Amino acid sequence: MLxxxxxxxxxxxxxxxxxxxxxxxxxxxxxxxxxxxxxEKAEPAAAPEASAPDEDQAGSGEAAAQPGTDATGSPKQIYxxxxxxxxxxxxxxxxxxxxxTAIRKRSGMELDDAKNIYRSRPHPDxxxxxxxxxxxxxxxxxxxxxxxxxxxxxxxxxxxxxxxLQLASYCMQRQMxxxxxxxxxxxxxxxxxxxxxxxxxxxxxxxxxxxxVYATDAAKDEVKTQLWTSCMTPITG
Numbered sequence: 001m002l003x004x005x006x007x008x009x010x011x012x013x014x015x016x017x018x019x020x021x022x023x024x025x026x027x028x029x030x031x032x033x034x035x036x037x038x039x040e041k042a043e044p045a046a047a048p049e050a051s052a053p054d055e056d057q058a059g060s061g062e063a064a065a066q067p068g069t070d071a072t073g074s075p076k077q078i079y080x081x082x083x084x085x086x087x088x089x090x091x092x093x094x095x096x097x098x099x100x101t102a103i104r105k106r107s108g109m110e111l112d113d114a115k116n117i118y119r120s121r122p123h124p125d126x127x128x129x130x131x132x133x134x135x136x137x138x139x140x141x142x143x144x145x146x147x148x149x150x151x152x153x154x155x156x157x158x159x160x161x162x163x164x165l166q167l168a169s170y171c172m173q174r175q176m177x178x179x180x181x182x183x184x185x186x187x188x189x190x191x192x193x194x195x196x197x198x199x200x201x202x203x204x205x206x207x208x209x210x211x212x213v214y215a216t217d218a219a220k221d222e223v224k225t226q227l228w229t230s231c232m233t234p235i236t237g
Contacts, residue, residue, distance in 0.1 A: 078237040079167055080160070085236040087158035088150075092172050092228055095150035096179065097127050101134040102142045111135045146176065171231035175224040177206055181213040182220045 080088070097118070104114050114135070118127035139145045150172050154160045160168070177198065184194040194210045213223055 077235065079164065079235040080232070082236060084158045084160050085232055088154045088160065088168055088172075088232075089228065091150050091153035091157060092175060094126075094130060094153050095146050095172065096176075096224075097130045098134055098149040099142065099146040099176065099179075101131045102139045102145055105135055105139065106142065143176075147173065167235060168232065171228055174205070174209060174231050175227040177201075177209045178213055178223045178227040179220070181210050182223055185214055186220070 101114055104117075111131070115128045115131045118124050118131065121127065137145070147169055151162065151165050151169060154165055154168060155162060180197070181194045184191075184197070191210065191214045194214070195207065198206050198210065209227065216223065218226075
């Protein structure tokens with residue numbers, strides 16, 4: 001049975017409260033417009049080939065938790081430092097570029113065309129290097145490839161060892177679901193298409209995220225950011 005990656009039985013208690021999808025808030029009037037290209041609106045082209053382990057098969061990420069308090073002074077478990085969270089947030093953006101590039105590669109887009117998408121965006125050299133790496137790699141399973149890119153980046157840049165990346169990987173996949181769901185919505189496709197696309201995932205959180213994306217008029221980047229931050233903030237301190 002396929003589920004969202006990296007859940008553990010002990011972590012489920014945290015995720016029920018910290019990682020339950022809610023309708024993303026609408027950005028204020030000064031928020032920047034989405035930079036989504038027509039090509040991205042056409043994505044995704046194929047259903048995710050998720051091979052996520054069951055909860056019981058995941059490792060023991062909860063061992064790294066430290067006691068702390070939230071904004072109200074209530075106790076909470078802290079899995080990541082503020083610096084780790086900041087660095088991993090940057091890795092989410094890089095993994096996002098890897099995912100969309102892998103989808104474009106699979107659809108037959110030429111390397112130069114894939115690189116051109118990022119030439120006028122922030123940090124073009126960094127993103128075009130990712131594009132070149134994706135085209136050089138044998139990707140196979142796009143979903144798993146994207147998660148690995150996030151984990152490798154987090155281990156290198158945030159210095160978070162693999163055994164502590166389970167919850168962060170789960171939170172990152174929330175924004176992946178929001179990202180791809182937004183593409184369905186932006187293309188004018190019915191919500192049933194999004195349900196069908198993610199049918200291999202059995203977690204009820206997936207449907208919650210899809211419903212939230214279709215219910216909000218927030219911009220794509222706002223949706224993705226909230227899905228990541230709302231999951232990570234309660235376990236960071």
